[in-house]
Amino acid sequence: MVVISDILVQLGQMTLVxxxxxxxxxxxxxIKARLLRRKGPSIFQPYRDLLRLLRKEVVLAExxxxxxxxxxxxxxxxxxxxxxxxxxxxxGLQFNWSADLIAIVALLGSAxxxxxxxxxxxxxxxxxxxxxxxxxxxxxAEPAMLLMVFCVALIAGxxxxxxxxxxxxxxxxxxxxxxxxxxxxxxxxxxxxxARIPVxxxxxxxxxTMVHEAMILEYSGRHLAMIExxxxxxxxLYISLIICVFFPxxxxxxxxxxxxxxASVAAYILKLAVASFLLAVFETATAKMRVFRVPEFLGAxxxxxxxxxxxxxxxxxx
Amino acid sequence: xxxxxTQQIWCVAALLGTTALAIAxxxxxxxxxxxxxxxxxxxxxxxxxxxxxxxSRTSAxxxxxxxxLPWLGSHFRLDALAAFFLVVxxxxxxxxxxxxxxYGSHExxxxxxxPFFPAFLAGMNLVVLADDAFTYLLCWxxxxxxxxxxxxxxxxxxxxxxxGYVYLVMASFGTLALLLAFGLLAGAGGxxxxxAIRAAQHTPSEAALVLALMLLGAGSKAGLIPxxxxxxxxxxxxxxxxxxxxxxxMTKVAIYGFIRIVFDLLGPPSWSAGVAVLILGGATxxxxxxxxxxxxxxxRLLAYSTIENIGVIFASLGLALAFQANGLGxxxxxxxxxxxxxxxxxxxxxxxxxxxxxxxLMSTGERDMEKLGGxxxxxxxxxxxxxxGCVAISALPPFNGFVSExxxxxAVLQSPDLPQWLLKIMVPAVxxxxxxxxxxxAACFVxxxxxxxxxxxxxxxxxxxxxxxxxxxxxxFSLAALCFLAGIVPGLVIDALSPVAQAVIGHRMPVQLDxxxxxxxxxxxxRSSYNGLLVFAFIxxxxxxxxxxxxxxxxxxxRRGPAWGCGFADPTPAAQYSGVSFVQPIRRVFGTLVFQAxxxxxxxxxxEMRPARLKVDMHDLIWExxxxxxxxxxxxFADRLNQLxxxxxxxxxxxxxxTLVTLLLALAIWS
Numbered sequence: 001m002v003v004i005s006d007i008l009v010q011l012g013q014m015t016l017v018x019x020x021x022x023x024x025x026x027x028x029x030x031i032k033a034r035l036l037r038r039k040g041p042s043i044f045q046p047y048r049d050l051l052r053l054l055r056k057e058v059v060l061a062e063x064x065x066x067x068x069x070x071x072x073x074x075x076x077x078x079x080x081x082x083x084x085x086x087x088x089x090x091x092g093l094q095f096n097w098s099a100d101l102i103a104i105v106a107l108l109g110s111a112x113x114x115x116x117x118x119x120x121x122x123x124x125x126x127x128x129x130x131x132x133x134x135x136x137x138x139x140x141a142e143p144a145m146l147l148m149v150f151c152v153a154l155i156a157g158x159x160x161x162x163x164x165x166x167x168x169x170x171x172x173x174x175x176x177x178x179x180x181x182x183x184x185x186x187x188x189x190x191x192x193x194x195a196r197i198p199v200x201x202x203x204x205x206x207x208x209t210m211v212h213e214a215m216i217l218e219y220s221g222r223h224l225a226m227i228e229x230x231x232x233x234x235x236x237l238y239i240s241l242i243i244c245v246f247f248p249x250x251x252x253x254x255x256x257x258x259x260x261x262x263a264s265v266a267a268y269i270l271k272l273a274v275a276s277f278l279l280a281v282f283e284t285a286t287a288k289m290r291v292f293r294v295p296e297f298l299g300a301x302x303x304x305x306x307x308x309x310x311x312x313x314x315x316x317x318x
Numbered sequence: 319x320x321x322x323x324t325q326q327i328w329c330v331a332a333l334l335g336t337t338a339l340a341i342a343x344x345x346x347x348x349x350x351x352x353x354x355x356x357x358x359x360x361x362x363x364x365x366x367x368x369x370x371x372x373x374s375r376t377s378a379x380x381x382x383x384x385x386x387l388p389w390l391g392s393h394f395r396l397d398a399l400a401a402f403f404l405v406v407x408x409x410x411x412x413x414x415x416x417x418x419x420x421y422g423s424h425e426x427x428x429x430x431x432x433p434f435f436p437a438f439l440a441g442m443n444l445v446v447l448a449d450d451a452f453t454y455l456l457c458w459x460x461x462x463x464x465x466x467x468x469x470x471x472x473x474x475x476x477x478x479x480x481x482g483y484v485y486l487v488m489a490s491f492g493t494l495a496l497l498l499a500f501g502l503l504a505g506a507g508g509x510x511x512x513x514a515i516r517a518a519q520h521t522p523s524e525a526a527l528v529l530a531l532m533l534l535g536a537g538s539k540a541g542l543i544p545x546x547x548x549x550x551x552x553x554x555x556x557x558x559x560x561x562x563x564x565x566x567x568m569t570k571v572a573i574y575g576f577i578r579i580v581f582d583l584l585g586p587p588s589w590s591a592g593v594a595v596l597i598l599g600g601a602t603x604x605x606x607x608x609x610x611x612x613x614x615x616x617x618r619l620l621a622y623s624t625i626e627n628i629g630v631i632f633a634s635l636g637l638a639l640a641f642q643a644n645g646l647g648x649x650x651x652x653x654x655x656x657x658x659x660x661x662x663x664x665x666x667x668x669x670x671x672x673x674x675x676x677x678x679l680m681s682t683g684e685r686d687m688e689k690l691g692g693x694x695x696x697x698x699x700x701x702x703x704x705x706x707g708c709v710a711i712s713a714l715p716p717f718n719g720f721v722s723e724x725x726x727x728x729a730v731l732q733s734p735d736l737p738q739w740l741l742k743i744m745v746p747a748v749x750x751x752x753x754x755x756x757x758x759x760a761a762c763f764v765x766x767x768x769x770x771x772x773x774x775x776x777x778x779x780x781x782x783x784x785x786x787x788x789x790x791x792x793x794x795f796s797l798a799a800l801c802f803l804a805g806i807v808p809g810l811v812i813d814a815l816s817p818v819a820q821a822v823i824g825h826r827m828p829v830q831l832d833x834x835x836x837x838x839x840x841x842x843x844x845r846s847s848y849n850g851l852l853v854f855a856f857i858x859x860x861x862x863x864x865x866x867x868x869x870x871x872x873x874x875x876x877r878r879g880p881a882w883g884c885g886f887a888d889p890t891p892a893a894q895y896s897g898v899s900f901v902q903p904i905r906r907v908f909g910t911l912v913f914q915a916x917x918x919x920x921x922x923x924x925x926e927m928r929p930a931r932l933k934v935d936m937h938d939l940i941w942e943x944x945x946x947x948x949x950x951x952x953x954x955f956a957d958r959l960n961q962l963x964x965x966x967x968x969x970x971x972x973x974x975x976x977t978l979v980t981l982l983l984a985l986a987i988w989s
Contacts (some may be wrong), residue, residue, distance in 0.1 A: 021531060054868065057875035061882070065694040067705070077861035095856070097837060098849035100729075102727055105716055107853070109760060110714040116764045120895065123691065123773030124883035128895020131768065135626045135761035142757035146727070147750050153731050154746075159846045187971035218455065218882055221867050302750070309746045313734070 010093050014084040016265075017240070021083075021232035022046035024239070025277055031280035046137035046232060053225035061218055062121040070120040072219065072226035075111040079230045082107040083237040085318075087244050089264040090252040091162040100159040101149050105142065108193070108237075111230065112138055119215035122260055130215030133291060137199065137211065140298035141192045144185055147305025151182040154312050161244060167249040183246045188301035190238035192294065194231070197283045199294050202231075211291070239275045240268075247271060320381035322371040323396035325449065326404065329364040331444045333357065336436035344429040348609045350422040353432045357439060358415035361408045364443065368404035371396055375817050379450065380556050381738025387452055391512055395449035397583065398817040402658060403446045403574040409800075410567035411439045413496060413793050414559040417673050420789030421559055424680055430471045431557060438464035440562065442571050451500040451510040457600060458496065458575070462489040462539075468560045469552045481551035488538050488548040494577070495535035499528050515583045525584055529591050532579050533598065539572035541625045542632065543602040546941045549625060550609070554617030554685070559586060565624040566669035570661050573631060580639070581654075582820050589738055592640030599636050600751035602629030607758045608912055611765065611901050612936065615685050616675045620668065623711065626755055627664045631657050633748055634726050638823065640741050641732065647825030649732040652840050655815050656725035662811065663718045663804060667710040670797040674704035677786040677794070678770060682779040687766070687897045692775040696783040699791055701771040702795070706798040708767045710805070712760040715989055716854035718804035721811075721838070723756055724848055728840045758904070772912045774891040798921060806850040809838050905934070913937055 026043035033040025060069070083105045087093055099107065112134065119131035153159045155178065156167040181262035192199040202212070216227050244251070250267035251259045289297065332767030336356045343349040371379075373633045378397035386392040396404070409647075418435070426432060441461030448454040466489065470482040502524055503515045520528070538545035553564045580587065606625030613619040621669070633656035641650035684690055694701040710717035724785050730752075733745035733784040775781040785791075804811050816826040837849040880948065888894070909915035920931040965973075 054872035057877055059877050059879050059882075062878050062880060063692065063695070065772065067694060067772070072862040073865050074857070076864055077857045077859075080860045080864075081856040084856075097843060098835070098846045098852040098856075099715070100848060102718075102846075103723055103853065106713065106720055106724075107687075107717050109757075110709070113709065113712060113714055113760055113764060113946055117768055117772060120768035120900075121694075121772045122763075122881045122883075123891065123894040124881050125886075125888060125893060125895055128773075128900060131764065132895060132900045133903055135764050136907065139754070139757040139761045140902060140907070142760075143750055143753035146753040147746070150485055150727075150731065150746055150749060154734060158844055159728070159731065162846065163844050197366055202727045213830065217884060220882075222643050222872055225872075226864065226868070234440060263823075291903070292906060310743055311744050313739075 003261075006093065009090045010084070010095055013088055013090070013093060014080070016088065017083045017233060018080070020269075020272070021229070021236040022050060024236050024272060025232045027273065028235075028276045028280050031277055035280060035284045046228075050225050050229060051254045052084050053220075053228070054156055054222050056221040057225055058221035060220075064122055064218070066145055067114075068118050068121040068218075071114045072230075074114050074224040076226045076230040076233075078107045078111040078114075079233045079237065082111075083233050083240070085161065086237055086240045087161055087165050087248075087251065088240050089268040090261060091165050093162060097160065101153070101161055101164070102146065104159075104161070104241075105145050105149065108234065109138070109142060115215060115227070118219075121220045122223070124192060124218065126214045126217045130213070130217070133211040134215055137192055137294055137298065140302065141189045142294055144298055144301040144305050145189045145193075147302060147309060148182045148185045148189065150306040151178055151185075151305055154309060155179065165244045165248045165251055168245060169251055169253065178308035178311040179246065181304045181311070183242070185301040185304040185308065186238075186242055187295065187305075190242065192298055192301075194235045194238060196279070198286045198289045199297065201288050213233055219257070224308055236272075239272060239279075243268070243271045243275065321381065321396075321584045322376065322401075322802055323379040323381045323394050325367045326364060326396060326447055327381060327383075327394060329360050329367070329829060330447070333436040333440035333443070336360070337433050337440070340429075340432040340436065344432065348427050349432055350425070350761070351419060351434065351498045354415045354418040354422055357436050358412055359421070360436075361412035361415055361439065365405060365412055366409035368401050368408060372398060372401040372405060372817065373814060379584040386456070390450065390452055390510060392453045393449035394447040394453070396447060397575070398821040399577065400446050401816045402815065403661075405440045405448060406570050406662060407439070407567050410563055410665050410669055411442075413669055413673075413797055414563045414900075416796075417559045417562070417676070417793035418789050420791075421557070421673075421676055421789035423678060423787075424966065425557065427471070431468060431560070434464050434467040434471075435560065436786065438468060438560070441465075441642060442563075442567060445571050446574055449512045451504060451512070451515070454575075455493065455497060455500065459493055461568065462493070463569065465552075465556075465560070465564055468564075469556045471557060471560075472555070475555075477551075478555040481555040485548045485552040488545065491544075492535045492538035495531045495538070499531035499535060500578065500724050502531070502845050503579070512578075512583060516585075520585055522588060525588065525807075526591070528584060529580055529594065530656060532576055532917065533594070534578075536542070536572045536576040537632075540569045540576070540628045540632075541606075541826065542598055542628065543605045543625065544944055546602070546606070546625050546745075547941060547945060548812065550618050550621040553624065554615065558617070558672055560733075561621070562669040562672035565672060566665040569624060570629055570665055573628070573635075574745075577635070577822065581586060581635075581968075584702050587639045587643045589640050589643035589736075589741060590637075592636050592643060593740060595636030595639055596633055597636075597825065598746050599629045599631070599633030600748040602626070603633060603755035604629070604751050604758070605912070607762055608908055611758060611762045611904055612909065612913065613686055614768065614897055615847045616678065616687050616690075616770060617672070619687075619762070620671050623759065623762060624664075624668055626759060627660065627668070627711075630723075630752060630755065631660050631664070632727070636747065636748075637729050638706070640736060640745070641729075642823060644736055644738075646732070646735055646842070647823060648827075649729060649735065650730065651819040651823045651825040651827050652725065653729035654819050655812060656722055656729055657829050658815050658818060659725060659808070659811060660722035663710070663722050663732060666797050666800045667707045667719065668802065670703060670707040670794055670801065671711065673790060673794045673797070674700055674707060677790055678783075678791075680786055682777075684779055685778065687769045688779045689777040690770045690775070691773045691891065691894070692771075692780060693783055694771045696775075696780075696805075697771075697785050699785055701767075703791075703794040703798040705767055708763040710801040712763045713756045716802075716805050716850045716857070717748070718801050718808070718937065721805060721808040721848070721850060723752075725812075725838075725840060726752065727845055731846075732841075746829060761901075761904060765897055769897040769900065770897075773894050776891050776894075776896075785828070806854050807836055808850055809833065809836050812838060855925070907935075909936065912939070914939065931984065
C-alpha cells in the first residue's frame with residue numbers, strides 16, 4: 001500500500017513539476033512587468049511559446065553535429081529527473097533514494113556540461129563566449145552549492161532530501177545562524193544557476209553581457225523548446241529546493257491521509273507564488289553586474305556556505 | 319593448483335621473455351604485432367589471476383626466490399591490496415597492448431619502444447608483488463628506468479630530451495627518499511622483509527619521518543605538488559599508449575607504495591599524518607586542474623589532470639588516515655574504499671583519454687588543440703568515446719567518476735565524529751577544495767572536448783583527419799564500457815574492494831549487492847544512497863519520452879542553413895573561440911593569483927600596418943620559485959668543483975692521501 005502511494009506521489013510529482021514550471025516563469029515575468037508599470041503578457045504565455053516553438057521547423061547550422069541535436073533532450077531529461085527527485089508537496093517519493101542532494105547537483109552539472117559543449121559545436125564566437133562564461137560561473141557556483149549541502153547535511157544528518165525535509169519540518173530545528181547562512185548561499189547560487197539578474201539577464205539578446213542566451217543562440221524550433229522548458233524546470237527545481245529544505249511546512253510526510261496531500265499541494269503552490277513575487281521584486285530592484293563581478297558574488301556565497309559549516313561545529317545551537 | 323603469487327611471477331617472467339623476443343625479432347616486420355599480441359595475452363592472464371585472487375578472498379600467498387642478495391633472496395607476496403593493484407596494472411597493460419597493435423604500426427622507430435614496453439609492464443607488476451625492501455627498491459628502479467627509456471623513444475626532439483632529463487633527476491630523488499624511508503623502517507636491526515618491518519615497533523618521530531619521506535618518494539612518482547614538475551613533461555613525451563600507462567597505471571603503483579608503507583607497514587597512524595596528507599591532496603587537486611585548464615597541448619592537459627586526480631586520491635587517503643587514527647573504522651573504510659575506487663576509475667578514463675589523444679595525434683599529427691577542431695565529423699567513433707571519457711572524468715552521473723567523488727563527499731560528511739578541532743574544521747574545507755577541483759575539471763574537459771572535437775577545423779590537418787584503426791577503437795570502446803559499467807553498478811566494485819579495506823583498515827563498507835535495486839548505501843539508507851542504474855534508466859526514459867512525443871505530435875522538419883551567429887557570419891575558423899579565449903574568464907578569476915597572469919594589448923602606432931596583439935604573461939611559480947633557485951645552487955657548486963677535473967696526477971694523489979689521513983684521523987678521534 002505504501003509502495004503504491006509512493007509511486008503515485010512520484011508520478012504526481014513528475015507531472016506537477018512539468019505542468020507548473022512554465023506557469024512559474026510566466027508569473028515571474030508578469031509580476032516583473034507590472035512592477036515596471038507595463039501590462040505584460042499573460043501568465044500562460046510560456047506555454048504558448050513552447051507550443052509555437054514545437055510546431056516550427058528546426059533550422060540547423062550546416063556543420064552542427066549529432067551532439068548538437070542530442071543535447072536538448074539530454075539536458076531536459078537530466079533536469080527533469082533532478083526536479084522529480086526534490087520533494088515538493090510530499091516526502092514519500094518512491095525513487096527518492098536513488099539520488100541524494102549531491103547527485104541532484106551533479107545531474108544539473110551534467111545538463112550544463114552538455115549545453116556548454118553544444119554552445120561550442122557550431123563554432124561561432126557567440127556560442128564560445130556563452131559556454132566559456134557559463135563554465136566559469138559554474139566552476140564557482142558548484143562548490144558553493146556543495147558547501148551549502150555540507151552545511152545542511154551536517155545539521156540534518158543526511159544528504160537524502162526526504163530525510164532532510166522531514167527533519168526540517170520537525171519542531172526540533174528552530175532558528176539557526178548556520179542554516180540562515182546556508183539559505184542565503186543557496187539563494188545566491190540559485191540566482192547564478194538560473195541566469196537571473198544580477199548574474200545574467202534572461203531577457204537580453206544581442207549583447208556581449210549575456211551568458212546563457214549566447215550559449216543557446218544557434219538553437220531553434222523544438223530544440224529550443226526543450227532547452228527553454230529545461231530552464232523553466234530548473235527555476236522551479238531551485239525554488240522547490242529552497243522551499244523543501246528551509247520552509248517545509250505543511251509538507252506531507254509518510255503515512256498521512258489523502259486529504260493532507262491536497263493541503264500540501266495547495267501550500268506548495270502558495271509558497272511558489274510567494275517565491276516568484278520575491279524573485280520578481282528582487283530582480284526589479286537590482287542591477288545586473290559586470291561579468292567579472294560575478295566571481296565576487298559567488299565567492300561570497302562560497303564563504304557563507306563554509307562559514308555556516310564551520311559555525312555548525314562551534315556550537316550545536318548554531 | 320599453483321599459488322596465485324607464483325602464477326603472477328610466471329606472467330612477469332613471460333613479459334621479460336617478451337622483451338628478449340622483441341630484441342630478437344627487431345628486424346622482423348611483424349615485430350609490432352608479435353610483441354603487443356604477446357603482452358596483451360599475458361596481461362589478460364595476469365588480470366584473470368589477480369581478479370580471481372581478489373574476489374575469491376583467499377589468504378595471502380608468498381614466494382621466495384633465491385635471486386638478489388645472497389643472504390636475503392627475493393620475497394614476493396600476493397595479498398588483497400596487491401591483488402587489487404595488479405588488476406589495475408594488468409587491465410591498463412592489456413588495454414595499452416590492444417591499442418598498441420594499431421597505434422604501434424605507425425611508429426617510425428619501433429625498436430626503440432618494443433623491448434621496453436613489456437619490461438615496463440613487468441616492472442610495475444613486480445613492484446606490486448615485492449615483499450622485501452631490497453626487491454621493492456630494485457623493481458621500483460627497474461620500472462622507472464624502463465619508463466624513462468620509453469619517454470626517450472623520440473629523443474631527437476629537444477623537448478623530449480629535456481623531459482627525460484628532468485624525469486631521471488626527479489626519479490632518482492624519489493628513490494633516494496624511498497631508500498631512506500626503508501632504512502628508517504628497517505632500523506638498526508636491518509631486517510628488510512616487509513613481515514619484519516610490520517612486526518617492529520616504530521616511534522612516533524620515526525613514523526612522522528617515514529611519512530614525510532614517503533610523501534617525497536611516492537609523491538614525486540605520483541605527481542604531488544610541488545614534486546609534479548616532471549610529470550607533465552614526461553607523460554606526454556612518450557608514445558600515447560605509454561603515456562596512458564604512465565598516467566593511468568604507474569602513478570597508481572606509486573599510490574600502492576604509499577598505501578603499503580603508510581597504512582600497512584607503519585602501524586597505527588597519528589591524526590596529524592592525516593592532516594598533512596589532506597592538505598597536500600587538496601592543494602594538489604586544485605593546482606593540478608588549474609594548470610590543466612591553462613594548457614594548450616592536449617596530452618599535457620591530460621597529464622596535468624592526472625595530477626588533479628592524484629590529489630583527489632591522496633585527500634581521500636588522508637581522510638582515511640584521520641578516521642583510522644581516531645578509531646572510526648567504518649568511516650575510514652568508506653574513505654579508503656573511495657580512494658581505491660577512484661584509483662580504478664582514473665586508470666579507466668585516463669587511459670581512455672590518452673588513447674583518444676593518441677588517435678587524434680595519429681590522424682592529424684597535432685597535439686596543439688588550437689590547431690584542431692571539428693573532429694567530431696571526421697572521427698565520429700573516437701569523439702564519442704572521448705566524450706564518454708570526458709563525462710566520466712568530470713564526475714558527472716551516471717558514469718564512474720561521479721561514484722567515487724560521491725563516496726568521498728560522504729566520507730567528508732563523517733567529519734563531525736572526529737574529536738580534533740583542527741580536523742573538524744579542515745575536513746569540510748578540503749571538501750570545498752575537492753568540490754572546486756571537480757567543478758574546474760568539468761570546465762577543463764568542456765574545453766578539451768569542445769576545442770578539439772567541436773566547432774570548425776582550425777588547420778588543414780584537422781580537416782583531413784580520418785578515423786583510426788579497429789584495434790585502437792576496440793581498446794577505447796572497452797575502456798568506455800568499463801567507465802559506464804562501474805558507474806551504473808558501483809555496488810559490484812565496492813564489494814570487490816571490501817577485502818582490501820578489511821585487510822588494510824580492519825573494517826569494510828557494508829555489503830552493497832544485497833541492497834534493493836543495486837543501490838549503494840555507504841552508511842545507512844536514511845543518511846544517503848545513490849543508484850546509478852536507476853538514474854541512468856530515468857534519464858534514458860525521460861529523454862526518449864520527450865523525443866517520442868515531440869517527433870510524434872510536433873514538428874519533425876529540419877532545414878540546414880548557415881550558422882546564425884546573430885547575423886555576424888565569421889568566415890574564417892580562426893574567428894571561433896579558441897582554448898585560450900575559452901579559459902580567459904577562469905584565468906582572470908584564478909590565474910592572476912596562481913600564475914600571476916597579466917594580459918596586455920600590444921597596439922601598433924598609428925600608420926603601422928601590423929595587427930594589434932593580445933599578449934598573456936603567465937608564470938609557473940613553483941618552477942620559478944622552487945626549482946630555478948635549486949638548480950642555480952647546484953650549478954654554482956658544480957662549476958666550482960669543475961676545477962678538480964683538470965689537475966695533474968701528483969695533485970690527485972696528494973688529494974687522495976689527504977682524504978685518507980683525514981678519514982683515519984676522524985676515525986681515531988671518534989673511537
